[in-house]
Amino acid sequence: MFYKTSGQFKTSYKSDQALFPVKQDAWLLIAILALAYVVFPLTANEFTFKALLVPVLIYSLAAMGLNILTGFAGQLSLGTAGFMGVGAYACYKITTIFPEMNIVVALALSGFFSAAVGVAFGLPSLRIKGFYLAIATLASQFFLVWLFEKWAWLYNYNASGAIEVRTMDFFGLTVTGPTATPLTQYYFVLGIVTVVTIAMINITRGRYGRMWKAVRDMDIAAELVGINLMRAKLTAFAVSSYVVGIAGAMLVFFWKGAAEPNLFDIPMSFQILFIAIIGGLGSILGNFLGAILIVALPVLLNVLPDLVGIQVHSAAMEHVNVMIVGALIVFFLIVEPHGLARLWGLIREKLIIWPFPH
Amino acid sequence: MELLYNIFVDPFIQMYEAPDFLLQVLWEGLVSGVLYALIALGFVLIFKSSRIFNFAQGIMVVFAALTLVGLHENGVPAWLAVPITLGVMYVLAVGIERVVLRPLVGQPDIILFMATIGVTLFLIGFGEFIFGGENKVMITEALGIPTGALEFEPFGGFVLIEEKDLAAVIMAVLLVIALLAFLNRTSMGRAIRALGDDHQAALSVGISLSTIWVIVWFIAGVIALATGIVWGARAGVSFALEVIAYKALPVLMLGGLESVSGAIIGGLLIGLLEKLFEIYWGQPLLGGNTETWFAFILALFVLLFRPQGLFGERIIERV
Amino acid sequence: MNVLVNPTGAMNGAEKEREVLLDLENVSLSFGGVKAITNISFNVMKGEIRAIIGPNGAGKTSMLNVINGFYQPQEGVITFKGEKRSSMKPHLAVSQGIARTFQNVALFKGMSTLDNIMAGRAVHMKRNMFWQLLHYGPARDEEIEHRKRVEEIIDFLEIQHIRRTPVGKLPYGLQKRVELARALAMEPELLLLDEPMAGMNLEEKEDMSRFIVEVNEQLGTTIALIEHDMGVVMDLSDRVVVLDYGRKIADDVPEKVQQNQEVIDAYLGVSH
Structure with a gap:
């Protein structure tokens, strides 16, 4: 009833290929954007910003980057966190060497470093396929983390071996460092995530998106319809690592404030992979749904016992947390292997034909 | 120039001048290699019979070791704790088959792979919840594993071989022989190999998938327990052991996901080479700790030149 | 359907030019010790429908794979549009004007x-x-x-x-x-069809035959096709090349091929 699409006719290919050919989808998006840009900032407290909103946005972005590579181009990667680290360290070095540089420019530039490293580690994908490639991506994961530890120049020879973000301004507003307010950081992150998301939606519905999906579905056939496999795979690695890289830089600059090399170790890679898979491979929307679930779940599990009035040992709670996340992953894979985005697609279809069952 | 000297000449001079130390290094590498090979074998068995890339293999090692030690800590004697742990591994195999694999039959590989990562997390949480997250000591003596050390003096030098390492190697060799006998001599073993060759064909001649899966996962569990005991005796029992599971992955790249002999040879090769590299190149030139990535980079380079791995056959692509 | 632009210039089925579009000369292909194609020569004229037939395992699909560069033949010369080519990446075949369909979709x-x-x-x-x-x-x-x-x-x-x-x-x-x-x-200028009618019912086959003829006549696309349905092959094609065990055993117009004793033997089997 509310989602009735009949009567919305398309008279040109332009309108048929519009982002939201169905009116209700556009309204829904406006509602979500209003929520993100107006309602949350007015109502959220510092804890919500730091523990929920900002992490969800940054993880969504990282998962989106991974999804380009794994969901769209079909190249399974287990080394996401390493590339996030490259972005973070690149941004850190850029802002040290050029202290006057605008932070947005520095972020955009650091993405190119992670893209370059991504392409270098993507080269084996031209020869290696499937799980062998997945293991090969672990090579980048372990090597990069080792490099972050051993190459003292990267962290400016700090005694702690960690990188710490200094206070930086963006046109007079403090956006990084301890004095930045969560609200400005939230808006800053939200702005960047919005821009990158639009760019990713655009690229995946165009020529490159089709090229990647063709390689994912059947690489030999893709080659025989004239798609240059090398080009398709390497662009996927480049775009993916670029997005992942700036997500990593944002993780350190606008959320954690400091980072040690082991932040970018394998658990982070898996967390991003979970988000992408539970959200839905080959979907942009899914990354946000997955991130909401994976970020909110532990927070919820921590708060829940208090709400019901049970006293639980916090260490035990943490273990139970890990257990539940693991079980939920299996559960979601069984219920809907194509992720939350597909689930939403099914619900939407039902709404369109409602009240009829078929 | 000096760098070139340090890379290409100096390490070999050192090896020549201190052959006893070289032997020591090789022995250490061999022992690690045996363990990598064991874990890789667990992977290979499961992949062969079900096309599942079982990421949980490493965690099963820790989980088995933790269960064993945990039981002993709670007063169960060692001779009883081992069979109970085996029982737990069997229950685990059945549970995984029922709860995880059966509902996911026919899903794409990546989904099953993700499910095993889910299992990994579950086992970590479960293990820590029950037995606590702190580091434990393997009950080496209670299991009757010798803890002394043998000293040799070859080339007028000095080599120390710990008896538990020797026991580990012997145990691994026996386990591998038993496994090969099982795969080659029993009807169940033949069924497992048949599944590895052609799933559909195996099903059509009446091989039961779920029975085989339970058995294969249980064997993987047995291997995990053996690995857990010997590795735990060397490094203590905690979820940090998980990192050795990652080492089995480059072994699989080198040896192939489906090759039993590939896993064994690949494991030994990687164990030896990464130790040599760490001692003679990594520590003096790169600041050490190269063991985290060396095996992966090595496997990567080999695969660049031989995409089918060291032991695979040349792949002819068809359309 | 004249809205579709014809890449090779308009031409109708009746007056086909006798111009060689693709020429294969003494092509051989083997995998390790297995010979898939042995010393085969034939050509495809511009605008014609050329059928490649033969029993299973005769090397027909390998032939198509060689033409569009998916396999590199060990010996022989391939000339497309008057240009000799050596080894080629398959994705470049498309930009040169060769497209194909596959035996298994x-x-x-x-x-x-x-x-x-x-x-x-x-x-x-x-x-x-x-x-x-x-x-x-x-x-x-x-x-x-x-x-x-x-x-x-x-x-x-x-x-x-x-x-x-x-x-x-x-x-x-x-x-x-x-x-x-x-x-x-x-x-494409040359369209390779690998068993376009395999597994179809009669009605679907008729539809597909109609499309193939229309593509050939209205778009002027040259077609090389592999097909097991002899009725279809004899009706559609201008010339037929017959392969058996990787060798060429006949190459002629459909009527002649049908009467060729070697072809009949290959399909029915003879005691050697």
């Missing part, structure tokens, strides 16, 4: 019919990464321009109703048709 299962056919236009689309990220402007114009061409092919092959359906859900016969659509989207 090789569509992109996760994509819709429309996207599959659009993927066939990959070589013709040029807008770079920058414009793609921006989408609005030149990238969208290009997209719409190509969408129009794709819609013409969809009309031509009568698959409008499955435009948005993921191809994995389509019945086999329609999948084969989508595959033909994708090949046509590449605007």
